Amino acid sequence: MAYRPCASTAASVSNETHLFPFISRPSLLQLRPPQRTLKFHSQKPLLSITQVSLQEHTFTTNSGDADSPDEKSSNPYVWVNPKSPRASILRKKSHDFRYATLVKVADSLDSCGSVEEDIMSVLDTLGDEIVEQDAVIVLNNMSNAEIAPLVLDYFQDRFGISGRVVLYNVTLKIYRNCKDLNGAENLFGRMLERGIKPDNVTFSTIISCARHCNLPDKAVEWFEKMPSFGCEPDDVTYSVMIDAYGRAGNVDVALSLYDRARSEKWRLDAITFSTLIRIYGTSGNFDGCLNLYEEMKAFGVRPNATVYNTLLDAMGRAKRPWQAKSIYREMVGKGVEPTWGTYAALIRAYGKARYGEDALAVYREMREKQLELTVVLYNILLSTCADVGFTDEALEIFEDMKSSGTCTPDSWTFASMITIYSCSGQVKEAEATLTEMLEAGFEPNIFVLTSLIQCYGKAGLIDDVVRTFDRLLESKITLDDRFCGCLLNVVTRAPKEELGKLTSCIEKANPNLSTVVKPLVNGVNIKGEIFKKDASELFNSISNDVKKAYCNCLIDLCVNLNQLERACELLDLGLTLEIYTDIMSRTPTQWSLNLKSLSPGTALTALHIWINDLSKAFENGEELPSLLGINTGHGKHKFSEKGLAGVFQSHLKELNAPFHEAPDKAGWFFTTKIAATTWLESRRSHDVAAA
DNA sequence: AGTTCTCTCA
Structure with a gap:
C-alpha cells in the first residue's frame, strides 16, 4: 500500500495507524508509545535472533511482502546466519523500513502546527533510543522551516542530540528549500552561540540558499566569510560560487575561480561546465561557450544533456540557429538522449531566428513523445508563426494548447494570435480573438492594440484605426515607440484623403514625429537643413530598435508623396546616424x-544614390570592379510583399540598367564591369544630350 | 549533510 502524506495536524497521524504500527492514539495522549518491544537500531542492526525475527514479523504483517509461503509461515524465532544472503536481505529490509519510518515521521512533523505537544507526540513515537543518524534522517526529510528548528531543539533537549554540525547542516537545507535566507542566517547564529563550528557544508548550503533567493551578492558575502571560520573552499564551494558570481554579473571572478579550480586540478563535473557555458552565454560571449565546450571535452569530461541544453540555449541567444542545429546533431550522434530542456532550447533558438519549419518540427517531435509544452513554449511557437506568417499552423497550435488541459492561453498568447490575423489582414478573426481574450479576463495591452492598428491599417479601415487609437488614449496604457511606428506605417499606405485623420493621431501620440510628418503630408516647403534637424531630433528621442523602422516609413512616405529630395535627405541622415550600415x-x-x-x-532611394555615386566614380575615371551587385534579400516573412526582388526587376529595366537576377544566389542582381561601363557611358551621353 | 540542471517577444 502506498503511503499518502497527510496534510493536516498530528492528530491525523493517529488515523493512519495502519501505516504506523507503533503509533496509536494512547501513545499520543500519554506521550509515550506503548509498544516498547518494537525497537530499531539504525546503526548496523545486530543480527540477534529476536532482532531478525521482529523485522521479519513487521514486514510480513505490514507490507504483505512477497516472501515465499513457507518462509512466511515459518517460526519467526529462527536463527539466521548473519553472513548468509538472507541475512543481508533482512538487514537491507530492516534499514529500509527504519528509513521509511523516519521519513513518515518527518512528514508528520511537517504537518504539525507549531504546537509543541504535537511535535513531541510525533517524536515520542520514535521511542527513547534515538541516535544522531535518526535525527539527521528526520530533519533531512522535513520541509517545514517553521517546525524544523523546534524539532532540532527537541532532539537536543530530550535526547541530548545536538552536538554535531551535521544536524545544523541538514536543517539549513530546509531553509534553502524554503528560500528563507533570513532563517538560515539565524540558525547559523544559533550554531555559533552553541559553540558549533561551521564547516564547508554549512557554507555551501547557505551560499546556495542565497542563490536560490536571487541574492547572489549575499552568496558572495558568505563565501568571503569562510576563511574567518577556518574553512578553506573546496570543489563544491567553487562550483556553487562560479554560479553565484555568474549570476551576480561578476563574470570575471567566476572565470577566475574556474582557472583556480583548473590549476588546482580539481575534478570539475559536467554540470559545472554547463554553469560556465551559461555564464558565457548570458554575458554574450558565444564563442567562449564553444571554446569551453571544447576544453571540457579535452579534459575528458563527457558532456551530458545539461551541457548540450546550455549550449543550445546560448546558440539561441546568439541567433545562430545553424549552430544549434549542428550541436543538436552532435548530441544525438553521441547517444545523449534529448530532454525536455533540449527541445525547449531548440524551439527558442529556431523561433528567435525565424526558422519556422525547424521550430515546428521540434514541436511535432515533442507532441509525438508526449512531452508537455508550457505556456511559454506555446507562446514562442505562436510568435514565431506570426513572424513567418504560418497562419494555419498557428491556429493548430493554439487549438492544441487549449485542449492540452495543462495550460491556458495568456495575454501573450492572444496577442500573438491577434498579430497573426492582423498580418494576414483577417480583420474578423482578429476581432473575434480580441473578444475571446476579453472573455478570458485579459485587458488588451499595448501589443494587442499595436496589432489591431496594423490590422485595420492594412485593410484600409482608417476610421477603425482612429477609433482604436482613441480607445488607447482613454485607457491607462502608455504609448510606446513601436506603437507610434505602426501608426506611421499606416500613414505610408493610407490614401491621401485620409491622411488628415492620421496626422492628428500622430500629433497627439508623438509631437516630434508630428513635426517631421506634417510638412511632408501638407507639402510645406521647408529648408532641408531644418527638415534634417527636426528628423534628427526625432531619431534622438526614440529607442534604437525602432529607428530603422521609422526612417524606412518616413522615406516611403516621401517617395509616395513624390518628394524625392526629402527622401534623399532622410537616407543621408540615416547613414550619418548609422541607422543604416x-x-x-x-x-x-x-x-x-x-x-x-x-x-x-x-x-529605391538607395539605388538612386548608389547609381549617382557610380556615375560620379565613372566620370572621375575611377576603375570599376569586375563585378557589381545588388542584394534585395529574400524576405522570410510571407507577408512582406514578396521581398524587393519583384519591384526591382521592373525598376532596373526602366533604368535600362544591365543587372540580372542571379540564378544561384537568391535576391542578388549582378552586372559585369564591361556592361556597367557601357551603360554608364550611355547615361552620360543621354544627360549631355538632355542638357 | 553541501553545488550547478527548464523558460518569451513583437
Whole structure:
C-alpha cells in the first residue's frame, strides 16, 4: 500500500495507524508509545535472533511482502546466519523500513502546527533510543522551516542530540528549500552561540540558499566569510560560487575561480561546465561557450544533456540557429538522449531566428513523445508563426494548447494570435480573438492594440484605426515607440484623403514625429537643413530598435508623396546616424548595394544614390570592379510583399540598367564591369544630350 | 549533510 502524506495536524497521524504500527492514539495522549518491544537500531542492526525475527514479523504483517509461503509461515524465532544472503536481505529490509519510518515521521512533523505537544507526540513515537543518524534522517526529510528548528531543539533537549554540525547542516537545507535566507542566517547564529563550528557544508548550503533567493551578492558575502571560520573552499564551494558570481554579473571572478579550480586540478563535473557555458552565454560571449565546450571535452569530461541544453540555449541567444542545429546533431550522434530542456532550447533558438519549419518540427517531435509544452513554449511557437506568417499552423497550435488541459492561453498568447490575423489582414478573426481574450479576463495591452492598428491599417479601415487609437488614449496604457511606428506605417499606405485623420493621431501620440510628418503630408516647403534637424531630433528621442523602422516609413512616405529630395535627405541622415550600415560596400573585386531590411521606398532611394555615386566614380575615371551587385534579400516573412526582388526587376529595366537576377544566389542582381561601363557611358551621353 | 540542471517577444 502506498503511503499518502497527510496534510493536516498530528492528530491525523493517529488515523493512519495502519501505516504506523507503533503509533496509536494512547501513545499520543500519554506521550509515550506503548509498544516498547518494537525497537530499531539504525546503526548496523545486530543480527540477534529476536532482532531478525521482529523485522521479519513487521514486514510480513505490514507490507504483505512477497516472501515465499513457507518462509512466511515459518517460526519467526529462527536463527539466521548473519553472513548468509538472507541475512543481508533482512538487514537491507530492516534499514529500509527504519528509513521509511523516519521519513513518515518527518512528514508528520511537517504537518504539525507549531504546537509543541504535537511535535513531541510525533517524536515520542520514535521511542527513547534515538541516535544522531535518526535525527539527521528526520530533519533531512522535513520541509517545514517553521517546525524544523523546534524539532532540532527537541532532539537536543530530550535526547541530548545536538552536538554535531551535521544536524545544523541538514536543517539549513530546509531553509534553502524554503528560500528563507533570513532563517538560515539565524540558525547559523544559533550554531555559533552553541559553540558549533561551521564547516564547508554549512557554507555551501547557505551560499546556495542565497542563490536560490536571487541574492547572489549575499552568496558572495558568505563565501568571503569562510576563511574567518577556518574553512578553506573546496570543489563544491567553487562550483556553487562560479554560479553565484555568474549570476551576480561578476563574470570575471567566476572565470577566475574556474582557472583556480583548473590549476588546482580539481575534478570539475559536467554540470559545472554547463554553469560556465551559461555564464558565457548570458554575458554574450558565444564563442567562449564553444571554446569551453571544447576544453571540457579535452579534459575528458563527457558532456551530458545539461551541457548540450546550455549550449543550445546560448546558440539561441546568439541567433545562430545553424549552430544549434549542428550541436543538436552532435548530441544525438553521441547517444545523449534529448530532454525536455533540449527541445525547449531548440524551439527558442529556431523561433528567435525565424526558422519556422525547424521550430515546428521540434514541436511535432515533442507532441509525438508526449512531452508537455508550457505556456511559454506555446507562446514562442505562436510568435514565431506570426513572424513567418504560418497562419494555419498557428491556429493548430493554439487549438492544441487549449485542449492540452495543462495550460491556458495568456495575454501573450492572444496577442500573438491577434498579430497573426492582423498580418494576414483577417480583420474578423482578429476581432473575434480580441473578444475571446476579453472573455478570458485579459485587458488588451499595448501589443494587442499595436496589432489591431496594423490590422485595420492594412485593410484600409482608417476610421477603425482612429477609433482604436482613441480607445488607447482613454485607457491607462502608455504609448510606446513601436506603437507610434505602426501608426506611421499606416500613414505610408493610407490614401491621401485620409491622411488628415492620421496626422492628428500622430500629433497627439508623438509631437516630434508630428513635426517631421506634417510638412511632408501638407507639402510645406521647408529648408532641408531644418527638415534634417527636426528628423534628427526625432531619431534622438526614440529607442534604437525602432529607428530603422521609422526612417524606412518616413522615406516611403516621401517617395509616395513624390518628394524625392526629402527622401534623399532622410537616407543621408540615416547613414550619418548609422541607422543604416553597410548599405553600400566596396571590395577591390566587387561593389555592392545591400538593400536587405530596407523598405521599398528606401531601397529605391538607395539605388538612386548608389547609381549617382557610380556615375560620379565613372566620370572621375575611377576603375570599376569586375563585378557589381545588388542584394534585395529574400524576405522570410510571407507577408512582406514578396521581398524587393519583384519591384526591382521592373525598376532596373526602366533604368535600362544591365543587372540580372542571379540564378544561384537568391535576391542578388549582378552586372559585369564591361556592361556597367557601357551603360554608364550611355547615361552620360543621354544627360549631355538632355542638357 | 553541501553545488550547478527548464523558460518569451513583437
